[in-house]
Amino acid sequence: MTTLRDGEAGNNTVIVARDLRKVFRTKIKKEGFTQSVKSLVKPEYREIEAVHGISLEVPRGELIAFLGPNGAGKSTTIKMLTGILNATSGSMLVLGLDPGKQRKSLSFRIGSVFGQKSQLWFHLPPMDSFRLLGAIYEMDSKLLDKRIDEIVELFEIGELMDIPVRKLSLGQRMRCEFAASILHKPEIIFLDEPTIGLDVLVKQKIRELITRLNKEEKTTIFLTSHDIGDVEHLCSRAVIINHGKIVMDSSVKALKYGYLKKKVIDVKFAAISNHTMLEGLNILKRKGLSMKLEVDEGDGIQEVMLRLMQAGSIVDVTISDIPMEKIIGDIYTDKGLEGINSNTHTDSYAGTDMDTDRYTDTDTGTGSTTAGNSGGEGE
Amino acid sequence: MLMGDKKSGIQAKEKTGTRKDGDKGGRRLALSFLQHLRLICLYFKYNLLSAMEYRVSFILQALGMALNNAFFLFFWWVIFQKVSSIGGYGFKDVMVIWALSSSTYGFLHILFGNVRELPRIIMNGELDTYLLQPKNVYVNVYCSRMIVSAWGDLVYGFVLILLVYGFAPLKLLLFILFTAAGGLLAGAIMSVADTLTFYIGNSSGISRLVTEFLINFSIYPDSIYRQSVKVIMYTLLPTGFIVFLPFRLLSAFNWYGLLGLLAIDAVYIGISYLFFKRGLERYESGNLITTKL
Amino acid sequence: MRKLRKYLLVVKTGINSNLIYTADFLAGALFFALVIFIFMQLWEAIFFNDGSMEGYTVNRLVWYYIAAEMVILSKSDVFRSMNEEIKSGNIAYKLNKPYSFVLYQFSEGMGQIAVRLMTNLPVGLLLGFLYVGKLEGLNISALPAVVISTMLGILLNFFMDAFIGMTSFWTEDNSALYWIVQKLSFMLGLFLPLEFLPKIIREIALYLPFSYIAYAPARLLTSFSMEEFLSMVPIQILYTVLFAALSALIYSRGVRKLNVNGG
Numbered sequence: 001m002t003t004l005r006d007g008e009a010g011n012n013t014v015i016v017a018r019d020l021r022k023v024f025r026t027k028i029k030k031e032g033f034t035q036s037v038k039s040l041v042k043p044e045y046r047e048i049e050a051v052h053g054i055s056l057e058v059p060r061g062e063l064i065a066f067l068g069p070n071g072a073g074k075s076t077t078i079k080m081l082t083g084i085l086n087a088t089s090g091s092m093l094v095l096g097l098d099p100g101k102q103r104k105s106l107s108f109r110i111g112s113v114f115g116q117k118s119q120l121w122f123h124l125p126p127m128d129s130f131r132l133l134g135a136i137y138e139m140d141s142k143l144l145d146k147r148i149d150e151i152v153e154l155f156e157i158g159e160l161m162d163i164p165v166r167k168l169s170l171g172q173r174m175r176c177e178f179a180a181s182i183l184h185k186p187e188i189i190f191l192d193e194p195t196i197g198l199d200v201l202v203k204q205k206i207r208e209l210i211t212r213l214n215k216e217e218k219t220t221i222f223l224t225s226h227d228i229g230d231v232e233h234l235c236s237r238a239v240i241i242n243h244g245k246i247v248m249d250s251s252v253k254a255l256k257y258g259y260l261k262k263k264v265i266d267v268k269f270a271a272i273s274n275h276t277m278l279e280g281l282n283i284l285k286r287k288g289l290s291m292k293l294e295v296d297e298g299d300g301i302q303e304v305m306l307r308l309m310q311a312g313s314i315v316d317v318t319i320s321d322i323p324m325e326k327i328i329g330d331i332y333t334d335k336g337l338e339g340i341n342s343n344t345h346t347d348s349y350a351g352t353d354m355d356t357d358r359y360t361d362t363d364t365g366t367g368s369t370t371a372g373n374s375g376g377e378g379e
Numbered sequence: 380m381l382m383g384d385k386k387s388g389i390q391a392k393e394k395t396g397t398r399k400d401g402d403k404g405g406r407r408l409a410l411s412f413l414q415h416l417r418l419i420c421l422y423f424k425y426n427l428l429s430a431m432e433y434r435v436s437f438i439l440q441a442l443g444m445a446l447n448n449a450f451f452l453f454f455w456w457v458i459f460q461k462v463s464s465i466g467g468y469g470f471k472d473v474m475v476i477w478a479l480s481s482s483t484y485g486f487l488h489i490l491f492g493n494v495r496e497l498p499r500i501i502m503n504g505e506l507d508t509y510l511l512q513p514k515n516v517y518v519n520v521y522c523s524r525m526i527v528s529a530w531g532d533l534v535y536g537f538v539l540i541l542l543v544y545g546f547a548p549l550k551l552l553l554f555i556l557f558t559a560a561g562g563l564l565a566g567a568i569m570s571v572a573d574t575l576t577f578y579i580g581n582s583s584g585i586s587r588l589v590t591e592f593l594i595n596f597s598i599y600p601d602s603i604y605r606q607s608v609k610v611i612m613y614t615l616l617p618t619g620f621i622v623f624l625p626f627r628l629l630s631a632f633n634w635y636g637l638l639g640l641l642a643i644d645a646v647y648i649g650i651s652y653l654f655f656k657r658g659l660e661r662y663e664s665g666n667l668i669t670t671k672l
Numbered sequence: 673m674r675k676l677r678k679y680l681l682v683v684k685t686g687i688n689s690n691l692i693y694t695a696d697f698l699a700g701a702l703f704f705a706l707v708i709f710i711f712m713q714l715w716e717a718i719f720f721n722d723g724s725m726e727g728y729t730v731n732r733l734v735w736y737y738i739a740a741e742m743v744i745l746s747k748s749d750v751f752r753s754m755n756e757e758i759k760s761g762n763i764a765y766k767l768n769k770p771y772s773f774v775l776y777q778f779s780e781g782m783g784q785i786a787v788r789l790m791t792n793l794p795v796g797l798l799l800g801f802l803y804v805g806k807l808e809g810l811n812i813s814a815l816p817a818v819v820i821s822t823m824l825g826i827l828l829n830f831f832m833d834a835f836i837g838m839t840s841f842w843t844e845d846n847s848a849l850y851w852i853v854q855k856l857s858f859m860l861g862l863f864l865p866l867e868f869l870p871k872i873i874r875e876i877a878l879y880l881p882f883s884y885i886a887y888a889p890a891r892l893l894t895s896f897s898m899e900e901f902l903s904m905v906p907i908q909i910l911y912t913v914l915f916a917a918l919s920a921l922i923y924s925r926g927v928r929k930l931n932v933n934g935g
Contacts, residue, residue: 024663043579079664084510086660107513117508123429135421136512136519138414164432436844443848450855454863458718461725461868466717584699591703595710603710603717 444531482536861887
């Protein structure tokens with residue numbers, strides 16, 4: 001085991017997948033008595049290709065977001081990478097091990113927080129669960145004590161350790177859940193929807209913990225989430241899959257700035273005197289004297305603003321980025337792909353000037369995370 | 380192993396290579412056995428601690444189970460008021476059968492409480508948690524739960540056997556051994572039914588049925604059945620080896636019988652384990668079924 | 673009229689939701705076959721295939737057991753359902769729906785019972801004929817009386833379950849109570865006819881409700897007498913009405929408590 005670790009130290013790739021495929025065979029259920037007797041005797045199956053042909057490389061220490069709409073194949077891919085599911089075809093190596101064949105060896109070195117599935121014992125204090133997990137991961141008891149101290153400090157859960165889990169709030173529980181999953185010091189941690197159902201404050205706390213984990217223990221983080229905030233605030237790279245295929249693999253920055261060529265202008269008039277000025281503008285939504293327009297970056301903004309000012313007297317105006325939610329939503333529905341693909345895998349956007357007004361209010365307080373992750377880029 | 384990642388590819392191979400090394404392999408097996416034994420003990424401890432969080436409910440459930448069993452004894456008592464023997468069994472013999480059955484299934488459900496839950500666990504994809512841990516899934520999943528009321532069964536059996544034989548250390552020792560061995564064997568059979576879920580989808584109906592058949596074929600004298608039923612009781616649903624052979628050995632001990640019984644238990648358990656292991660390869664987690672259909 | 677249709681629809685839903693589970697049905701039938709088989713073997717071993725006890729032959733005992741088991745197995749899930757609704761607090765959301773919670777539960781329960789009875793009846797008849805042939809000394813003209821008693825037994829069972837289910841307004845652990853009541857009805861009439869029990873127990877049992885679930889209809893089927901019909905059926909009716917009334921009472925008290933505590 002130790003030699004394997006040493007051997008890999010110089011090698012920067014922790015996950016390699018080539019052309020992964022997974023086909024599920026599911027029984028077709030039919031209604032009615034005779035039909036269901038029939039299917040008991042001679043079941044009919046349908047094949048569903050959940051993942052077809054995913055190739056991926058993840059360097060050590062990266063914070064990668066794995067995104068896609070429901071049923072896109074995210075969980076299936078993660079389950080193959082962690083050894084829960086056998087791949088139908090293709091090959092992969094995680095930390096130099098084949099998850100399908102070396103599940104046990106691999107499990108010592110990876111951790112996971114899977115949605116709402118708890119590792120903690122509901123009726124017992126977290127400390128008991130930690131001790132049990134220590135035994136499951138074959139940790140020496142002295143080492144375990146030391147590690148628990150470490151984690152308790154890192155996650156600030158000292159006062160929770162002796163309270164039965166059922167009495168903890170969801171946020172406190174999630175923190176303990178996290179702590180439990182890194183007890184054995186995993187090199188990669190898989191997070192499936194880690195912030196689902198949490199309030200804003202707890203979400204921030206969890207994100208902070210993930211960042212800290214990534215920095216202090218050099219843990220590679222593999223994250224799926226429907227919360228675009230998680231991706232925006234945490235990850236350096238985003239891989240988006242749909243219908244079992246990777247539709248996009250780029251740095252989060254490229255994703256954002258690719259779309260930043262366009263802006264949204266919300267404007268509210270007191271009165272509109274010159275309607276002709278509005279003709280030819282790309283109006284997304286209009287309601288009475290308020291409207292929402294999309295404009296191209298650069299000269300477009302100036303021209304549109306001039307025309308708006310001539311059209312009437314303006315009460316209020318906001319110019320903003322296209323929200324990340326919309327960007328990703330567009331990619332899911334295959335709308336936005338062309339706009340972005342031309343810009344991916346180039347670092348030109350990473351270096352663009354950072355006008356302060358680009359960071360609208362949604363971005364406040366996250367400067368540190370984006371800065372911290374820039375090292376993960378550059379493929 | 381055809382990835383560009385050469386270095387780790389080679390090392391992964393080396394790792395599997397060491398398994399061939401016989402001596403080391405043996406030691407590793409022994410170590411792994413001990414670790415799993417420790418795991419079982421820890422699960423037992425924490426399950427018990429969990430149950431103790433609701434002490435009153437724990438005691439009520441256990442007492443309820445013991446009472447339930449006592450009702451059956453009442454049934455037999457009534458019958459033996461009318462006849463003196465049923466197929467060679469007297470009231471005391473039936474009590475011993477009940478003691479064995481009760482403690483055996485009690486032992487099983489205390490240590491391997493998930494034996495009735497596995498189909499559901501497989502269907503819901505909850506096996507993921509166990510697959511992510513570096514322990515044998517078979518042991519890990521079955522031990523992680525305790526059926527609290529089974530304590531009533533276990534204790535009830537011991538009370539009965541003490542009532543029948545008084546304090547006889549050797550018989551008691553044998554009784555404990557049979558309880559454990561029979562419990563493992565019964566668990567192995569139920570596990571085969573559970574494991575069918577991997578192959579044919581939800582098998583909880585079959586599991587429940589197998590459990591009912593096992594228990595019901597354990598609590599009545601085996602001499603009431605005709606030959607064809609007895610064949611089943613010593614093959615497919617081996618209550619003969621779970622309860623009746625132990626019963627005979629308890630009243631008239633012989634070494635061959637004991638060793639033979641243990642060997643048979645081991646074979647059943649081995650088959651059950653292999654069946655589970657092969658089934659596990661077909662595991663498809665739960666998410667697809669629940670989201671898509 | 674509209675109101676009635678609403679509940680009839682619930683009955684129908686109860687029936688349909690049970691019909692889907694074909695595998696469950698098959699498992700239930702197999703279980704039924706198993707227990708009857710074991711009891712038949714047991715009685716045969718005791719009687720060596722002939723002779724009788726307390727007026728019961730092997731044939732009659734097997735038919736007795738089939739009839740009694742049919743009543744017991746054809747029960748609703750009302751206890752579990754009430755228990756869960758109340759303990760989880762879901763009941764608070766059901767109260768402001770435009771139906772009566774109690775009538776809803778009753779309709780659903782009747783649907784479940786109908787399905788189980790419809791499946792258990794042919795299975796029971798088939799098994800009886802296969803195992804021991806037709807019932808000795810069957811009195812065809814007594815069948816309507818048996819049917820009435822069976823229906824009453826099933827209803828009594830339902831209201832007892834509903835009543836115990838609703839005690840969860842007050843107590844966390846009513847499953848123990850449910851269990852004991854269940855076992856008492858097994859002991860006092862399912863496994864053995866009351867005639868087999870010691871005299872004192874038999875006499876006490878005839879005052880308690882438990883034997884009027886399974887014993888009464890099974891007894892009337894296997895050895896009918898007008899005298900026993902007239903003594904048992906009124907008590908069945910009495911107990912059924914009593915437990916229905918108790919259920920209604922405990923429900924209204926429980927809901928009031930719920931309102932006070934805010935669920």
